Amino acid sequence: MTVAIDPPGDPPIIQPGVSLHSLSTEISFRVLSPKAPLWWWVGFSFGFVLFLWLLVAVSWLFANGIGVWGVNIPVAWGYAIAEYVWWIALASGGTVISALFYLTRSPWRAATNRIAETMLLAAAACAGVMPILHLGRQGLFYWLFTYPNVMGLWPQMRSPLWWDFTCLLCYVLMSLMFYYVGALPDLATVRDLARTRFSQVFYGLLALGWRGTARHWRNHKAVYGTMAAIMAPMVISVHSVVGLDYAGGLTPGWHSTQFPPFFFFGAVTSGTAIVIILTILVRWGYSLQDVITEYHLNALAKVMLVGSVMLSYAYFWEAWGLVYSSDLATRLEFYHRMFGFTAATFWVEKVLSSIIPQLLWFPAVRRSPVILLLISGGIIVGMWLERYTFTISGLMHNHVPSWWFEFHPTFWDWSTLFGTVGLFITLFFLLLRFMPIVSMSEVREMIDKADSK
Amino acid sequence: MPPITDLSAALGKSPEPAPLGLRLLFRPDEAIWDGRFADNAWLLELPRPFTRLTWDNAALLAPETASRLGLDTEDVVRIGTGHGQVEAPVFVLPGQAENCVTLTLGFGRRAGGLGVGVGYDAFRLRGGADPWSAPATMFIRTGERFPLAEGQGQDRVEGHKDLIREGTLTQFVEQPEKFIQERERKSLYPEFAYPRHAWGMAIDLNSCIGCQACVIACQAENNVPTVGREQVLKHRLMHWLRIDRYYRGTPENVEFAFEPMPCMHCEKAPCEAVCPVHATVHDHSGLNLMVYNRCVGTRFCSNNCPYKVRRFNFFGYAAEQERAPQSWNPEVSVRGRGVMEKCTYCLQRIRHAVIESEVAQRPLADGEIVTACQQSCPTQAIVFGDLNNPDSEVARRKASVLNYVLLEELNTRPRTSYLALVHNRNKPTAGEGS
Numbered sequence: 009m010t011v012a013i014d015p016p017g018d019p020p021i022i023q024p025g026v027s028l029h030s031l032s033t034e035i036s037f038r039v040l041s042p043k044a045p046l047w048w049w050v051g052f053s054f055g056f057v058l059f060l061w062l063l064v065a066v067s068w069l070f071a072n073g074i075g076v077w078g079v080n081i082p083v084a085w086g087y088a089i090a091e092y093v094w095w096i097a098l099a100s101g102g103t104v105i106s107a108l109f110y111l112t113r114s115p116w117r118a119a120t121n122r123i124a125e126t127m128l129l130a131a132a133a134c135a136g137v138m139p140i141l142h143l144g145r146q147g148l149f150y151w152l153f154t155y156p157n158v159m160g161l162w163p164q165m166r167s168p169l170w171w172d173f174t175c176l177l178c179y180v181l182m183s184l185m186f187y188y189v190g191a192l193p194d195l196a197t198v199r200d201l202a203r204t205r206f207s208q209v210f211y212g213l214l215a216l217g218w219r220g221t222a223r224h225w226r227n228h229k230a231v232y233g234t235m236a237a238i239m240a241p242m243v244i245s246v247h248s249v250v251g252l253d254y255a256g257g258l259t260p261g262w263h264s265t266q267f268p269p270f271f272f273f274g275a276v277t278s279g280t281a282i283v284i285i286l287t288i289l290v291r292w293g294y295s296l297q298d299v300i301t302e303y304h305l306n307a308l309a310k311v312m313l314v315g316s317v318m319l320s321y322a323y324f325w326e327a328w329g330l331v332y333s334s335d336l337a338t339r340l341e342f343y344h345r346m347f348g349f350t351a352a353t354f355w356v357e358k359v360l361s362s363i364i365p366q367l368l369w370f371p372a373v374r375r376s377p378v379i380l381l382l383i384s385g386g387i388i389v390g391m392w393l394e395r396y397t398f399t400i401s402g403l404m405h406n407h408v409p410s411w412w413f414e415f416h417p418t419f420w421d422w423s424t425l426f427g428t429v430g431l432f433i434t435l436f437f438l439l440l441r442f443m444p445i446v447s448m449s450e451v452r453e454m455i456d457k458a459d460s461k
Numbered sequence: 462m463p464p465i466t467d468l469s470a471a472l473g474k475s476p477e478p479a480p481l482g483l484r485l486l487f488r489p490d491e492a493i494w495d496g497r498f499a500d501n502a503w504l505l506e507l508p509r510p511f512t513r514l515t516w517d518n519a520a521l522l523a524p525e526t527a528s529r530l531g532l533d534t535e536d537v538v539r540i541g542t543g544h545g546q547v548e549a550p551v552f553v554l555p556g557q558a559e560n561c562v563t564l565t566l567g568f569g570r571r572a573g574g575l576g577v578g579v580g581y582d583a584f585r586l587r588g589g590a591d592p593w594s595a596p597a598t599m600f601i602r603t604g605e606r607f608p609l610a611e612g613q614g615q616d617r618v619e620g621h622k623d624l625i626r627e628g629t630l631t632q633f634v635e636q637p638e639k640f641i642q643e644r645e646r647k648s649l650y651p652e653f654a655y656p657r658h659a660w661g662m663a664i665d666l667n668s669c670i671g672c673q674a675c676v677i678a679c680q681a682e683n684n685v686p687t688v689g690r691e692q693v694l695k696h697r698l699m700h701w702l703r704i705d706r707y708y709r710g711t712p713e714n715v716e717f718a719f720e721p722m723p724c725m726h727c728e729k730a731p732c733e734a735v736c737p738v739h740a741t742v743h744d745h746s747g748l749n750l751m752v753y754n755r756c757v758g759t760r761f762c763s764n765n766c767p768y769k770v771r772r773f774n775f776f777g778y779a780a781e782q783e784r785a786p787q788s789w790n791p792e793v794s795v796r797g798r799g800v801m802e803k804c805t806y807c808l809q810r811i812r813h814a815v816i817e818s819e820v821a822q823r824p825l826a827d828g829e830i831v832t833a834c835q836q837s838c839p840t841q842a843i844v845f846g847d848l849n850n851p852d853s854e855v856a857r858r859k860a861s862v863l864n865y866v867l868l869e870e871l872n873t874r875p876r877t878s879y880l881a882l883v884h885n886r887n888k889p890t891a892g893e894g895s
Contacts, residue, residue, distance in 0.1 A: 072776065073774075073775060073776045073777065073798045073799060074758065074775055074799060075692075075695075075697070075775030075776040078695070079760075079775070080695050080696035080697050080775075081696060081697065081698075081763055081769060081771065081772060081773055082696075082763070082764075082769050083696075084760035084763045084764050084773060085760060085761075085764060142759075143757050143758045143759060143799070144756070144757065144758015144759075144760065144773065144774070144775075144798070144799025144800060144801070145756070145757050145758050145798075145799040145800070146799075148757045149757065151737075151738045151755075151757055152737050152738065152757075161738075161739060161755075162739075163737050163738060163739070164736055164737055164738060164739045166734045166735075167734065167735045167736055167737040167761070168735065168761075169735065169737040169759055169761055170737040173737065256734075256735065257731075257735065257761070257764055257765050258731040258765045258767055258871060259764055259765065335870075336620055336621065337621070340619060340620055340621075403764055406767065406769055407621065407767040407768070407769075407868050407871070408621070408624065408705070408722075408767070408768060408769050408867075408868075409614060409615035409617065409618055409619040409621060409624075409707075410613050410614055410615060410703075410705035410706075410707070410720075410722075410769075411613075411614050411769035412614035412615045412619075413614045413696035414696075416695075
């Protein structure tokens with residue numbers, strides 16, 4: 009490879025022996041094979057059962073009202089919003105890997121970007137339902153749209169919630185298109201290798217008549233590059249707007265200009281963590297060790313380390329800024345966040361997402377799938393705890409101590425959390441089964457470059 | 462009546478010593494009295510002035526006594542006298558006399574309606590000879606805990622000293638200007654114009670005795686639902702107006718401050734800016750109003766309200782009320798599930814008076830509009846009126862050096878303001894510390 013990001017002795021980016029043909033048949037076989045492996049059924053069933061439980065939880069919520077959750081006054085936002093931020097952060101991290109590192113032409117992206125994008129779509133679906141479930145009157149969520157209506161009313165455009173709603177919508181649509189445009193050549197490959205009539209028609213329709221002509225490729229490159237160039241800044245703005253949902257509020261602990269970047273740093277860290285987890289699992293499950301090597305794990309781990317260091321910097325500023333702040337409410341809130349009701353989650357979160365990831369400075373750690381799995385899992389849990397602590401503590405320790413009340417989640421809060429995990433697993437496993445999970449066209453390009461050198 | 466010269470003689474002989482060193486005091490409850498109002502949901506759910514407890518009664522203990530006995534709030538104790546025994550949860554109340562346990566009557570009823578099974582029945586401990594006090598012959602901890610539904614979070618201002626501004630009479634006489642709250646903050650946004658009326662409210666903390674009459678008046682006037690003990694435990698009380706009670710001073714020598722908290726109707730209202738669907742809006746006379754039909758229930762307005770006066774229908778509380786149809790106020794919308802609500806300064810009364818004056822083609826007189834809380838206040842602590850009229854009572858109160866607004870540093874510019882507390886304490890007598 010021409011790009012050296014590690015000292016000599018690096019693991020190869022593609023194992024020798026992977027040819028253009030073997031790659032295409034190998035990846036397409038996973039999609040076209042009439043039988044799914046046992047582990048797929050186990051994972052999918054697990055996710056699907058949880059997803060069914062989400063349906064129960066949502067039905068219960070719709071039937072009885074938002075009171076089935078633990079939210080109260082003052083803590084009017086609870087798990088639903090914490091989870092929304094958590095999921096959208098995971099999705100945003102996926103976009104960073106697939107769009108930002110496309111622009112930097114990073115060689116390790118080719119084999120991992122489809123996993124990141126697949127994760128992104130599943131996580132964005134989970135994120136997208138949370139703000140709607142969270143509403144007091146869920147059926148009226150469309151009032152946040154700017155659409156011509158007989159009431160003659162538009163949304164209130166000063167509200168960060170409206171910005172967020174708009175951004176999220178654009179982001180989800182854009183992500184879908186980005187995924188689809190990127191997958192077009194691969195869908196054509198699958199179509200060409202398909203043997204049954206059904207899969208030929210199915211993937212044929214999806215491939216939109218892709219024939220791989222020079223003109224097709226030129227257009228594809230132009231569109232895909234443009235989309236990546238839009239997506240990369242967009243993901244920063246989307247997640248910054250999520251930060252503004254908090255920063256735009258007057259609540260102590262939320263009302264600070266540092267939160268847009270703070271949230272983005274969190275998104276990079278947790279998003280990379282989930283990509284690492286899924287990459288390792290898919291690599292094992294589909295035996296893709298030849299295509300996804302330790303080189304990729306190493307590179308992803310470095311991104312995660314950078315994210316964690318940036319996040320630690322934001323943590324530091326969150327605390328340090330209060331040293332010279334004159335705002336009593338904010339200082340009190342932070343004190344109580346560290347040592348009060350949320351003390352346990354606060355400190356566990358700091359250890360999981362800021363301290364333990366420092367192990368990634370060691371190259372051996374970055375290449376060990378087991379340790380990476382543990383660290384990444386810790387980061388994902390830590391980031392959930394962060395969103396929980398941040399949301400709850402600011403509302404709880406508000407400006408009037410007479411109305412400082414604790415938040416206690418209910419059974420249905422937990423059901424919604426684990427239910428969306430089920431939705432995520434279900435969607436991811438379906439895409440894993442029926443869409444090529446590695447971008448064949450991009451890896452082929454890499455093989456070709458390596459061969460012609 | 463002739464003046465009492467010898468107080469101890471007038472009070473009679475001192476009661477016989479209590480074997481455990483604990484004396485039980487039987488007192489009527491502030492809300493349900495001796496139990497005659499025990500089936501009234503409004504009164505059961507009314508936070509009591511000092512304890513802020515709703516629904517249940519407790520055995521009130523002084524902090525020193527509680528720590529001596531190793532008891533804390535919500536610990537259940539078995540209390541006995543020569544007449545009977547009851548189990549009651551403890552509530553530690555600063556200011557309570559040492560070694561005295563106050564038990565309120567009227568609870569623990571066995572027949573009737575809503576009041577059945579609420580709290581414990583202190584009548585069982587009472588004898589005919591000395592109906593208002595008895596020595597405790599049994600006072601043991603059962604080891605159980607009983608969650609008490611409190612209508613307040615923290616009991617102290619936790620550093621937010623300006624929530625209760627106060628000073629002494631000497632300071633007020635000598636340097637009244639020291640009471641003036643500095644307000645020099647500017648806003649980037651254009652100001653609203655109020656060519657006709659600009660409503661405002663002034664609450665005199667010196668007059669407020671914390672009786673909670675305004676809370677019930679507001680509840681009756683504005684169709685505020687009750688939510689029940691379980692929901693109070695989940696911190697979902699619906700009162701549009703509450704009276705915060707803050708402790709000051711040491712637990713042994715505590716002072717109470719009462720602070721009625723209606724909506725502040727901020728001029729720069731943080732709630733208005735964050736509603737994505739225009740459900741909470743500023744009106745042409747300065748009111749901050751909810752459009753219930755438009756609310757989708759994001760609850761961002763409540764998060765953004767620094768005074769925490771917004772209330773949310775987590776369930777369809779109003780629909781679940783079992784009450785006579787004619788007990789609802791027909792002039793006020795009944796709110797449904799998933800909708801935010803809050804104090805309107807009794808908008809229906811304002812509109813009524815304004816329309817009357819327009820029909821009669823005369824200017825609106827000061828005092829013509831009386832809000833429900835103002836109407837029910839026995840000490841006239843609450844005054845409402847038009848700030849555009851410089852002669853109105855509310856405008857005169859707001860011109861006082863004592864006038865202040867809550868959380869002024871946030872520049873929300875509340876229309877509800879307060880008159881600071883001025884203490885005229887007794888001079889310490891010989892033998893007492895200063």
